[in-house]
Amino acid sequence: MLQRFVTVAACCGVWLAGALGAGEAPESVPEEAPGLEIGTRAEPPLAPCEACASSGRRPVERLKPYAILEGEDMPGPEQRLGWSPCGACARGASQQAAFEAEMKRQVERKPAYEKHERALNLVFIDFETRFASGHFQASVQETRECAYLLDRLGHALRERLGAEFFRSAGPDSLHLIAVENEKGFLRGLEYIRDVRGHQSEDPNWFELARSAGAFGTRDTTLMRRDLLVPPRGAGLPHMTIFAWARMFVRHSSETKAPAWFAEGFASLCEHLTLGSQLCYSISYEENRVAFEGDWNKSVAQALREGKTKRWEALFQASMIGMPALDYMSIFSVTRYLYHCDAAAFAKLPDLFRLGRTSVKALEEAYGVEIGKLEAEWGVWVKSGK
Numbered sequence: 001m002l003q004r005f006v007t008v009a010a011c012c013g014v015w016l017a018g019a020l021g022a023g024e025a026p027e028s029v030p031e032e033a034p035g036l037e038i039g040t041r042a043e044p045p046l047a048p049c050e051a052c053a054s055s056g057r058r059p060v061e062r063l064k065p066y067a068i069l070e071g072e073d074m075p076g077p078e079q080r081l082g083w084s085p086c087g088a089c090a091r092g093a094s095q096q097a098a099f100e101a102e103m104k105r106q107v108e109r110k111p112a113y114e115k116h117e118r119a120l121n122l123v124f125i126d127f128e129t130r131f132a133s134g135h136f137q138a139s140v141q142e143t144r145e146c147a148y149l150l151d152r153l154g155h156a157l158r159e160r161l162g163a164e165f166f167r168s169a170g171p172d173s174l175h176l177i178a179v180e181n182e183k184g185f186l187r188g189l190e191y192i193r194d195v196r197g198h199q200s201e202d203p204n205w206f207e208l209a210r211s212a213g214a215f216g217t218r219d220t221t222l223m224r225r226d227l228l229v230p231p232r233g234a235g236l237p238h239m240t241i242f243a244w245a246r247m248f249v250r251h252s253s254e255t256k257a258p259a260w261f262a263e264g265f266a267s268l269c270e271h272l273t274l275g276s277q278l279c280y281s282i283s284y285e286e287n288r289v290a291f292e293g294d295w296n297k298s299v300a301q302a303l304r305e306g307k308t309k310r311w312e313a314l315f316q317a318s319m320i321g322m323p324a325l326d327y328m329s330i331f332s333v334t335r336y337l338y339h340c341d342a343a344a345f346a347k348l349p350d351l352f353r354l355g356r357t358s359v360k361a362l363e364e365a366y367g368v369e370i371g372k373l374e375a376e377w378g379v380w381v382k383s384g385k
Contacts, residue, residue: 052086056095059083063155067147069140070110070126077102080130080171082163105172109133116177120187128171130154132244137180138225138236146176146240153241153273160338161346168252175220176240176247182210185224189215192222216243218250234278238270242279245269252349258358259319261348263327264334271295271335280327283319291324298325299332300381311374315358336377339385341366 052058060078068074077099078084085096113126116135124135127147131154136143158166179185189209209215213227221243228236245266249257259281267277277295292298302308308329309317317326338345344365351361359370366373 052088056086057083058086065148065151066130066155067144067151068128069144069147074106077106082158109171112172116175119191120177120179120184122179122184122187124177130158131166131169131171131248132174132176133171134176134178134240136176136178136225136236137184138178142236146237149237149241149273150244153244153269156272157269160342162343165252165346165349169248173219174244174247174251176223176244177221178223178225178236178240181226182224185213185222186210188222192217192220214239214243216247218247218255221247238274238278241273242266242270246281249349253352256355257349257352258315260315260317260330260358261334261352263319264330267327267331268334268338271331277331281319282322287321289322289324289327291328295328295331296335296381296384299328300384302329303378303381311370311377312359332381333377336380337362337366340376340380 060082063082064075064079066075066079076084081099081102083095085099109128110126113124113133113135116122117124122137124137125140125143127134127136127143129147129151132150134143134147134150136146138146154166177188179188189206192215193206213224215222223236223239223243225236227233228239233239243266245268246262249262249265263281266279266281270277270279277291280289280291299308302325307325309326311333314326314329314333317330337348344367347365348361351364356364362373363370
């Protein structure tokens, strides 16, 4: 079976997630996940002031893995930030303040994370990466695997898209919560409804969330772990990556990113990190979709046969009742945009936040008309890339 990820429109930007698996998730973290690499330079070295080019910060030569579980020693602030203040630069005062704020956050992180345990009356294994924190009722091994994968993904995206792409994301701004069973999940839903006062355009959102097995706002995702166990479910690592990516897009665009971009980015992140796509989103109603074979090859074949939709039609597509080919096409389009121009891709969440339509955002970011961009995608896809 395939992994459903249920989305519901909401006045405060909330989506739902569901679980039905497709194949088995990897039993362990791959030594070299596709397209991800740790240990490269965080930011290219800058020229004068020779130490920091008068920016007030000196890039860290090599970023180390940053997936810290509860009870483990925290690395220095420079490892999460990717830079340290320049002591030789008179313009470094603001950077020094940011550095000290990160030091303070690290000291105070445990009390901040304990609020989830108090709210749900549950005990978690806490972890944090550079761009999210997690609070899991899971084994240490499974929790560490998810933290490791998130760290590798965040690092790879930062290397390609730049640190500015992540300026609004951090361990205090994006939270992933995995509870063991239905009892804990219902506690989480009740907390969101009764304490945080969630409201939705759909009066049945609570029951939809309950049946789906996962629920998220723009900054918090609640997942029911027992529904994610393979072979029935896609596995906690797959849903963790998919859910984080959707949450990141909604958060960075202030919930204004179109559905196709949130879906495409989530599938792209799942593909980059785990080498396959086992999750997909639906809205309001059941939509059991059968995917066959490699998504890239399927889109290339459909494109040759003239079966794919034009981009502008995909951009307007609803997640309600979406066919398999549209899911795969959205993934293919997002993957192409990511690979063809990283600097342009990094601008998209901000452009959506400013209210640009999909067509306007792409033309402004990539500097070409949408028709030309679409034609170049067609050539790229047919070439087997």
